Amino acid sequence: MRHVLKTHQLMTTLGTRILLTMILTWLGAAAAFASGDAVEQAQVGLMESLTTSPWALLIALNIMLVLAGLFYVRSLKKMVQKRNQLLEETSKELHSLFDNMQETLYRTDLAGRIIMVTPSATKLLGYTSQELTHSQSADYYQQPEQQKTMLDILAKEGVVSNFRVALKRKDGHIVWAELNAHFFHDDEGKPIGIEGTLESIHSLKLAEDTEREARLIAEEANAHKSRFLAAASHDLRQPLQGMRFYLDVFADQLKGTPHLEMLAKISKPLDDANAMLNKLLDVARLDAGGVELNTxxxxxxxxxxxxxxxxxxxxxxxxxxxxxxxxxxxxxxxxxxxxxxxxxxxxxxxxxxxxxxxxxxxxxxxxxxxxxxxxxxxxxxxxxxxxxxxxxxxxxxxxxxxxxxxxxxxxxxxxxxxxxxxxxxxxxxxxxxxxxxxxxxxxxxxxxSDATTTQATAQLAKPTPLEGKLIVTIDDDAMIRESMGMLMKKWGCEVLSCWDLASANDALQQANRLPDAIISDFSLQGERNGIEVLDMLMKQAGKKIPALLLTGDSSLEMMERSATSGYPIVHKPISPEKLHRFLSQSIR
Incomplete structure (x- = not known):
């Protein structure tokens, strides 16, 4: 029994010494590992302890697991430090980008209260981000209807793109910006607010307004020029028309004499002046939109x-x-x-x-x-x-x-x-x-195809002799009345020269017959123009009578009214040949 007890004490003492040796070795290895010494030192200490006693094997395995855990912890620590450093650098970059971006990012709740806005709002509106946060976005719209329109578009389409708004700055000035917006949602997909961007387009808007104003000024100047050309051509055409009729009458009287050649030379500058006025009229009509396409x-x-x-x-x-x-x-x-x-x-x-x-x-x-x-x-x-x-x-x-x-x-x-x-x-x-x-x-x-290429050609009516035909002329210019009367009497016509509706009615009452044709100037003294006078004479006659409007007026108003009147219109001066052709082909 005593022998057994001694053996047990010996084994216990030996086990305790081995355990203490292993612990001390393990502690040394761990200290070496934690201090960053070579891993080899820990391995040497471990191997020495393993050779001390077989009982140390189980403990050695545990120590190896602990060492592996320590190694993993150390690696994880380094990884976390590296990622924290990267996150810090990224955060700095994002804050720099956030603070210096040109566009203003914003968020509002559905009631329009500003939740978040980037610092670039200070440059746009003059307010700091802190001043804008928690304020109402409606306070910054210079035209409240613009916000209403924007919200209507957003509700209908779910997004607003390139919407122009006028915003009020802190200093009281107005700045134009381009707005983009859409809803943002909660985890359940329910819209909880509006987010978007604002970008200043103030310089662009000023340039557009300046260009628009310059264009309006140019258009108004062009309209003034067209009105001047129209008025000038009317005043110049009146005497030219009279001269043209007089020369044609005079030419008949000079036939067979040497003076006819001189008359032809006089007619040449008159034709040149007429051509110039026609060109001016073309410019005025084209600028006034008075020329319609006949496609x-x-x-x-x-x-x-x-x-x-x-x-x-x-x-x-x-x-x-x-x-x-x-x-x-x-x-x-x-x-x-x-x-x-x-x-x-x-x-x-x-x-x-x-x-x-x-x-x-x-x-x-x-x-x-x-x-x-x-x-x-x-x-x-x-x-x-x-x-x-x-x-x-x-x-x-x-x-x-x-x-x-x-x-x-x-x-x-x-x-x-x-x-x-x-x-x-x-x-x-x-x-x-x-x-x-x-x-x-x-x-x-x-x-x-051949079936559709055939175009009907206008067949000119057989000319009607003008002898004995009664023609009413209406013009408030005495020279035009006289020269036109002389010209048409040369053709054998009976002519009633009048200056307004009343004089035309008096002349027709005395003649006691309906006219075969009526030629009237558009611009007449008094309340009625040529179209209105022709309409009244047609109504009184109870039938449609061939009629022709003459005018020196090339204004847009005149051209629009004459186009809807139903009467053919010719700009003065009309040639005697053209006037004769109209009468001979219109009268039946």
Missing amino acids: QLFNLSEKLRDIYGQQLVALTKPKVHLRLDLAVQDCWVNSDPVLVKELIHNLLSNAIKYTEKGEVVLALSMKNNRVRISVRDTGLGIAPSRQEDIFHEFVQVGNAERNREQGMGLGLAISRRIARLLGSELKLVSELGKGSAFFFQLSSVDKR
């Missing part, structure tokens, strides 16, 4: 052949060769044939005028259903600095002396307006000393 389908190639033939006959410069170049022999367009012809005629006349030798080419080409009509010449050419000026009124290149034989400088101004009315743009390519090329484009269409 129809026609053969453009055939139209160009006709224009080329007319210009070729009229060409008087032996050193200038006029050439037609049609890449498409049968090209159809849907446009206004009268305005197209006038535009091309103006361009050809202008090219011939400024070309002393060489050639002028009228060309047609087509690409992707777009027809290009061009007029090229080998004339003077135009310097780059003058290429825009020539489209302005009364501007001519190489005619500083204002030689009337070279025109008045209105052709290209009219041509550009006509091109725009046709939905095109007149363009120019030119080199000084080498020539110029003007061109515009139209859309081509497919050629129609």
Whole structure:
């Protein structure tokens, strides 16, 4: 028994020593590991303890697990430190971006109370973020209806994009901004507020307002110019009309005498003045919107052949060769044939005028259903600095002396307006000393079938002799009444010359018959204009009588009223031939 007890004491003492040795070794290894010493020291201590006793094996395994845990904790600590450093750097970058961004980010609740706003709001509105937070967004709208409109769009579409608003700054000034907004939601998807951006567009808005104001001023100036041209042309046409009628009557009396040639020379400057007024009238009518498109389908190639033939006959410069170049022999367009012809005629006349030798080419080409009509010449050419000026009124290149034989400088101004009315743009390519090329484009269409290409041609009525026909003329200008009366009496007409409705009624009552035709000026003294006078005479006659309106007024109001009157209208001065043709084809 005593032997057993000694053996037990020996084993206990040995186990305790081994355990103490292992603990001390483990503590040393852990201290070495924690202090960052080489892991090898811990491994050496562990191996020594393992060789001390087999009983240490279980303890050694536990110690290894503890060491592994310590190693993991250390690695995790380093990882957390590194990520904290990265988060701190990212946070600084985000705060810098947040503080310096140009756009203002904001959030409001559904009641419009501002929850959050970025510091850039200070630059936009003059308030700090702290001053804006918890205030009502409605307080900053200069036009409350803009906020209502924005909220209506947001409720309907769920998003607002590029919505312009006028906002009130802290200093009392107004600033324009562009707003974008959408709803933000809670975890259940229910909208709980509005978030979006505000960006200043104040400089852009000021520039747009300045441009709009300048455009309005230019349009008003253009309208004043058009009204002046209309009034001036009316006042000038009256005497020209009288002179034209007198000269025609005088020409009959001078037939067979040497004085007839002198009369023809007198008529030439009169015709020049009439042409100038017609050009001025064209400009005024185009600017006033008084020219309407009469769109129809026609053969453009055939139209160009006709224009080329007319210009070729009229060409008087032996050193200038006029050439037609049609890449498409049968090209159809849907446009206004009268305005197209006038535009091309103006361009050809202008090219011939400024070309002393060489050639002028009228060309047609087509690409992707777009027809290009061009007029090229080998004339003077135009310097780059003058290429825009020539489209302005009364501007001519190489005619500083204002030689009337070279025109008045209105052709290209009219041509550009006509091109725009046709939905095109007149363009120019030119080199000084080498020539110029003007061109515009139209859309081509497919050629129609034979059944639809046949166009009814207007059949002119057989002229009616005017002898014995009763014509009423109404004009408040005594010279016009007298000269027109003399002209129509020469044709064998009976003429009642009147100045208003009352005088016309008196004259017709004395004549005791209805007139065969009535010719009235539009602008008459008194309360009634020419349209109203014609309407009253038609009503009193109980039937429609051939009637013609004459006018020197080219105002937009006059053109609009005459267009709806149902009466044909001719601008003064009307030629005797045209007046005779109207009467002989209208009277039955």
